[in-house]
Amino acid sequence: MVTYTELIKSLSAEVPFVGPETQERFLGSEFKVRLGANESIFGPSEMAINAMQKSANYDIWKYGDPENFELRNALALKMKVSDSNIVIGEGIDALLGYLVRLIVEPGTKVVTSLGAYPTFNYHVRGSGGELIFTPYKEDHEDLEALVAFATKHGAKLIYVANPDNPMGTAISAKRIQDTIRNIPEGCLLCLDEAYADFSKEDIIPIIDPENTRVLRLRTFSKAYGLAGARIGFAVGAKELIKSFDKIRNHFGVNRIAQIGALVSISDEEHLKKVQKAVDFGKELIGKITTENNLLAIKSFTNFVAIDCGRGGHYAKKVMDNLIKSGVFVRMPSVSPLNRCIRVTVGTEEDLNFFAEKLPEALK
Amino acid sequence: MVTYTELIKSLSAEVPFVGPETQERFLGSEFKVRLGANESIFGPSEMAINAMQKSANYDIWKYGDPENFELRNALALKMKVSDSNIVIGEGIDALLGYLVRLIVEPGTKVVTSLGAYPTFNYHVRGSGGELIFTPYKEDHEDLEALVAFATKHGAKLIYVANPDNPMGTAISAKRIQDTIRNIPEGCLLCLDEAYADFSKEDIIPIIDPENTRVLRLRTFSKAYGLAGARIGFAVGAKELIKSFDKIRNHFGVNRIAQIGALVSISDEEHLKKVQKAVDFGKELIGKITTENNLLAIKSFTNFVAIDCGRGGHYAKKVMDNLIKSGVFVRMPSVSPLNRCIRVTVGTEEDLNFFAEKLPEALK
Numbered sequence: 001m002v003t004y005t006e007l008i009k010s011l012s013a014e015v016p017f018v019g020p021e022t023q024e025r026f027l028g029s030e031f032k033v034r035l036g037a038n039e040s041i042f043g044p045s046e047m048a049i050n051a052m053q054k055s056a057n058y059d060i061w062k063y064g065d066p067e068n069f070e071l072r073n074a075l076a077l078k079m080k081v082s083d084s085n086i087v088i089g090e091g092i093d094a095l096l097g098y099l100v101r102l103i104v105e106p107g108t109k110v111v112t113s114l115g116a117y118p119t120f121n122y123h124v125r126g127s128g129g130e131l132i133f134t135p136y137k138e139d140h141e142d143l144e145a146l147v148a149f150a151t152k153h154g155a156k157l158i159y160v161a162n163p164d165n166p167m168g169t170a171i172s173a174k175r176i177q178d179t180i181r182n183i184p185e186g187c188l189l190c191l192d193e194a195y196a197d198f199s200k201e202d203i204i205p206i207i208d209p210e211n212t213r214v215l216r217l218r219t220f221s222k223a224y225g226l227a228g229a230r231i232g233f234a235v236g237a238k239e240l241i242k243s244f245d246k247i248r249n250h251f252g253v254n255r256i257a258q259i260g261a262l263v264s265i266s267d268e269e270h271l272k273k274v275q276k277a278v279d280f281g282k283e284l285i286g287k288i289t290t291e292n293n294l295l296a297i298k299s300f301t302n303f304v305a306i307d308c309g310r311g312g313h314y315a316k317k318v319m320d321n322l323i324k325s326g327v328f329v330r331m332p333s334v335s336p337l338n339r340c341i342r343v344t345v346g347t348e349e350d351l352n353f354f355a356e357k358l359p360e361a362l363k
Numbered sequence: 364m365v366t367y368t369e370l371i372k373s374l375s376a377e378v379p380f381v382g383p384e385t386q387e388r389f390l391g392s393e394f395k396v397r398l399g400a401n402e403s404i405f406g407p408s409e410m411a412i413n414a415m416q417k418s419a420n421y422d423i424w425k426y427g428d429p430e431n432f433e434l435r436n437a438l439a440l441k442m443k444v445s446d447s448n449i450v451i452g453e454g455i456d457a458l459l460g461y462l463v464r465l466i467v468e469p470g471t472k473v474v475t476s477l478g479a480y481p482t483f484n485y486h487v488r489g490s491g492g493e494l495i496f497t498p499y500k501e502d503h504e505d506l507e508a509l510v511a512f513a514t515k516h517g518a519k520l521i522y523v524a525n526p527d528n529p530m531g532t533a534i535s536a537k538r539i540q541d542t543i544r545n546i547p548e549g550c551l552l553c554l555d556e557a558y559a560d561f562s563k564e565d566i567i568p569i570i571d572p573e574n575t576r577v578l579r580l581r582t583f584s585k586a587y588g589l590a591g592a593r594i595g596f597a598v599g600a601k602e603l604i605k606s607f608d609k610i611r612n613h614f615g616v617n618r619i620a621q622i623g624a625l626v627s628i629s630d631e632e633h634l635k636k637v638q639k640a641v642d643f644g645k646e647l648i649g650k651i652t653t654e655n656n657l658l659a660i661k662s663f664t665n666f667v668a669i670d671c672g673r674g675g676h677y678a679k680k681v682m683d684n685l686i687k688s689g690v691f692v693r694m695p696s697v698s699p700l701n702r703c704i705r706v707t708v709g710t711e712e713d714l715n716f717f718a719e720k721l722p723e724a725l726k
Contacts, residue, residue, distance in 0.1 A: 001575055002603050003519045003549045005468040013608035021428040034425065043424045052423070056415040056619065060591040061406045062397065063584070065384040090453055090593075094612050101489075105368040119613075126464075126610045156366045186366045212364055221426070228423040228618030230453075240365050245376035247489045249457050254617040255591030256419065 007106060007128045016119040020328045032326035033350040038165065038195075038303045040225040041346050042274045044260060045267035048226070052260045064255035071262045075233055078265055084238045085209040090252050092194055092219045092232040097123045098248050099190060099215065099234070103156050104129035111150045112159040113141045115166065115334040117192065120159050129157075136337060139167045139297055139305070143179045151184045158183065161192040163199055166332040166342050168299035173205035183213040188240075191216045194232075195301040197223030197271065198278060203300060212237045220257075222302055223274050224264045229257035278302045281345030288355040292362060297340065305332070305340040308362070312338035321361035327354050370469060370491045379482040383691045395689035396713040398706050401528065401558075401666045403588040404713065405637045407623060408630035411589070415623045427618035434625045438596055441628055447601045448572040453615050455557055455580045455595040460486045461611050462553060462578065462597070466519050467492035474513045475522040476504045478529065478697040480555065483522050492520075499700060502530045502660055502668070506542045514547045521546065524555040526562055529695040529705050531662035536568035546576040551603075554579045557595075558664040560586030560634065561641060566663060575600045583620075585665060586637055587627045592620035641665045644708030651718045655725060660703065668695070668703040671725070675701035684724035690717050 020037065024030050034041070043049070068088035076083040089095035096119060104110060106128030112120060114133035124131055132153055134145040141160055150158050160179075163170040176191070183189050193216050196204045207214055215236035221227035231253060234241065264270075282296075285304045289296040295307040308315040312335050319331045319341045331341045343354065383400065387393050397404070406412075431451035439446040452458035459482060467473060469491030475483060477496035487494055495516055497508040504523055513521050523542075526533040539554070546552050556579050559567045570577055578599035584590035594616060597604065627633075645659075648667045652659040658670040671678040675698050682694045682704045694704045706717065 001549060002466065002551050002600075002606075004465055004606065005471070007468065008465050008606065008609060011609040013605050015429065015608060015613055017429070017613070019426065019429045019614075021432060022430055025432065037426055039424050039426060041424060049420050049423075052419040052619075053416040055591070056419060056623075057412050060412075060415070060623070061402050061404060061588040063382070063400055063402060063590045064593075066378070066380070066382045067385055069384060069388065090612065090615050093614055097612060102367055102371050103365065105370065108368070186364060188365050225424040227426045228418070230427075230615060230617050237365075242376050243365075243367065243371065245378060246371060246374040249453065249460060250378055250380070251382075251456055252453050252593060254593050254620060256415075256619055257617060260419075260423070 011125060014122060016122045023323065023328065027324070029326070031328040033346055033353050034328045035344040035346050035350060035354060036328040036330040037227070038222060038301065038344045039227045040222060040274060040302060041350065042225055042277050044225040045264050045270035047267045048260045048263040051263040052256045055256045055259045060255060062255060063251050064253050064258050066250040068253060068258060071258055074262055074265055079235055081209040081235060082238070085235055085241055086233055087241045087244045087248070088231065088233050088253055089248065091221060091230040092192065092217045093119050094252070095217055095232055095234050096120050096190070098244050100124055100127050100129065100157070101247050102243055103188065109153045109155040110157045110159070111146050111153070111155045113146065115332050115337045116141065116159060117161055117165060118333065136167065139337070140164065140169045140171060143171060143175060147179060147182045147184070150187050155187055157188050157190060159190045159192065161194065163195040163203060163300035165195065165301065167305045167337060168297060168301045168303055170199060170203045170300035173202055176205045180207070180211065180214050187213070189214040193217060194219045194222055198275060198302055199300050209235055210237045212240065215240060220261045220264060223271060224261070225274065226257065226260055226264065229254060229260050231257040231261045278345045281351060284348065284351045285343055285345065288351065288358060292358055303342055303344040305342050307340050309339065315339050315341055318361050322357060325357040325361065327357050374488060377485060379485045386686065386691065390687070392689070394691040396709055396716050397691045398709050398713060398717060399691040399693040400590070401585060401664065401707045402590045403585060403637060403665060404709050405588055405640050407588040408627050408633035410630045411623045411626040414626040415619045418619045418622045423618060425618060426614050427616050427621050429613040431616060431621060434621055437625055437628055442598055444572040444598060445601070448598055448604055449596055450604045450607045450611070451594065451596050451616055452611065454584060454593040455555065455582045456482050457615070458580055458595055458597050459483050459553070461607050463487055463490050463492065463520070464610050465606055466551065472516045472518040473520045473522070474509050474516070474518045476509065478695050478700045479504065479522060480524055480528060481696065499530065502700070503527065503532045503534060506534060506538060510542060510545050513550050518550055520551050520553060522553045522555065524557065526558040526566060526663035528558065528664065530668045530700060531660060531664045531666055533562060533566045533663035536564060536566055539568045543570070543574065543577050550576070552577040556580060557582045557585055561638065561665055562663050572598055573600045575603065578603060583624045583627060586634060587624070588637065589620065589623055589627065592617060592623050594620040594624045641708045644714060647711065647714045648706055648708065651714065651721060655721055666705055666707040668705050670703050672702065678702050678704055681724050685720060688720040688724065690720050
């Protein structure tokens with residue numbers, strides 16, 4: 001018999017998200033369109049694809065550089081920080097895991113919004129942390145409540161996603177800045193900016209990287225079309241960044257992902273094309289929504305939360321119907337957010353297929 | 364100020380291995396031959412390369428299947444176990460990290476050999492575990508001592524690599540089986556079989572997957588030539604395997620790695636070619652060693668520990684000289700193992716370059 005830690009014994013074998021492949025196996029058929037995981041169907045830059053293909057042929061037999069040196073330096077230039085302000089990880093999910101392990105031990109209080117990113121919560125529970133939830137306020141994360149709860153409960157970590165997932169809403173850069181100033185002493189704001197590349201500077205603040213009250217997270221899984229590569233990064237104070245070296249999997253980042261990410265950030269044309277395609281897709285989703293007498297919540301991401309107008313039970317029905325008809329979508333997990341289904345921007349063809357199936361799903 | 368956990372405060376920012384790229388940046392020049400990380404310069408299967416290149420083009424925008432369903436099923440067939448006996452991870456390093464978190468909490472005792480795999484020790488320290496070391500015995504891990512220490516100290520975890528790294532030696536399958544029977548109640552043997560594909564059944568035992576005293580680890584980084592892909596797996600009792608779902612990064616494995624690994628195991632011809640090339644390379648290293656009046660320790664892996672004959676100081680000199688002359692090699696970290704340098708099998712050309720530089724390095 002294996003002797004598990006007390007913490008492990010207390011946890012259930014939990015899966016933050018059921019993957020679409022699992023659902024396909026259950027349904028016995030493949031999805032026609034994949035609009036549920038906020039991936040970028042527009043894919044990565046052609047230049048990045050070429051570089052990754054070359055790497056698959058020539059140097060995949062080598063471990064990747066554990067310092068991620070070239071990528072960190074390129075990102076430092078782009079983010080206007082030092083390379084010592086950047087740590088690369090196996091996607092934001094892995095970085096959240098590492099961050100939580102740095103700060104959270106059994107009993108540590110952590111504040112997040114009710115219905116926000118479940119994988120963050122998964123990691124907090126995995127370190128024995130105690131989650132404190134504040135409700136969304138008009139489909140936005142309630143920054144004032146998050147800070148007030150953190151102060152009241154002596155929390156060590158606050159999670160905010162801006163732009164938000166699953167609602168797609170955003171908070172102004174100025175309000176984020178104000179919030180950072182109000183973070184209580186000894187507490188860190190984990191600012192998940194996975195969707196930053198779909199927003200402008202009115203939403204994405206310029207933050208002093210040496211500010212020890214905030215760590216920001218970015219990814220290549222969304223606008224850069226590299227979800228399958230599993231690569232993301234965190235930007236923060238040197239000392240905090242350095243501390244990741246105490247626990248991270250130093251050789252964890254795939255070599256093809258490193259080169260794919262590096263080349264991706266040099267291809268600004270591709271990024272612009274994706275941003276444009278996402279804007280077009282969001283407009284199209286808006287049109288489809290209106291045609292079906294539903295309400296699209298204004299989105300600052302590559303997905304749209306669609307208010308189905310009749311509560312969580314109904315939205316779940318709609319989602320299940322869409323899934324059965326070959327459209328992979330997801331939905332928020334808690335009330336009142338779960339009156340919505342969440343639809344990722346796809347190609348025009350994908351969205352037309354969704355439009356075709358939606359009326360039947362709403363019945 | 365960030366509030367770190369007590370454990371994190373007690374740890375230093377440690378790097379289990381300095382990567383060759385870091386050394387290259389320090390030296391200001393690239394290595395001519397890369398014989399230090401036990402990678403497989405023979406690369407992956409052509410079929411796997413083609414599949415990975417296709418994936419880089421067509422579906423890298425999708426997250427990988429978090430259940431790794433197809434790969435687990437293919438491995439289950441190959442290993443003659445159920446798919447529920449297998450968990451896939453981001454290389455053995457990540458799986459070691461997860462395993463340690465399942466079992467080790469501050470104060471948990473863990474037994475390993477002095478000079479064995481440092482990344483395992485890194486993870487144990489990262490969970491607050493207390494490492495107990497037993498010395499190697501004639502360049503082999505001392506199984507009897509490991510079990511005796513585990514029994515005496517009430518250890519919850521024992522680490523054994525068979526075949527061994529860094530010495531390349533092996534213990535017979537029969538002795539491994541005997542050892543498993545003697546593992547004390549409540550303790551798990553972590554059997555690292557990273558180099559299993561270079562050995563036969565006299566070394567690699569057939570183990571009942573439901574035996575709760577042992578978890579075995581395998582990788583695609585060695586014989587399969589996919590070190591840069593970061594993918595490995597663990598085989599063990601269903602209940603232990605399931606418990607990884609409590610803490611693992613469910614979406615952590617790169618999609619290209621999943622497909623590369625899946626196709627690799629179907630290409631037995633390539634594996635045989637690599638095994639042959641490794642045997643040839645080991646013979647060549649043996650010849651080079653003899654020509655230089657050194658002793659090659661018999662290897663069951665894709666590398667050879669070469670006894671330089673004059674203790675750790677001298678071997679370190681030899682390694683440093685080789686590195687300066689463009690040959691990346693490594694060496695064991697502790698006495699008496701550190702009388703050796705460790706040379707990975709390369710191509711004939713690589714090894715000839717090594718042969719050319721060795722006499723000068725020995726001076």
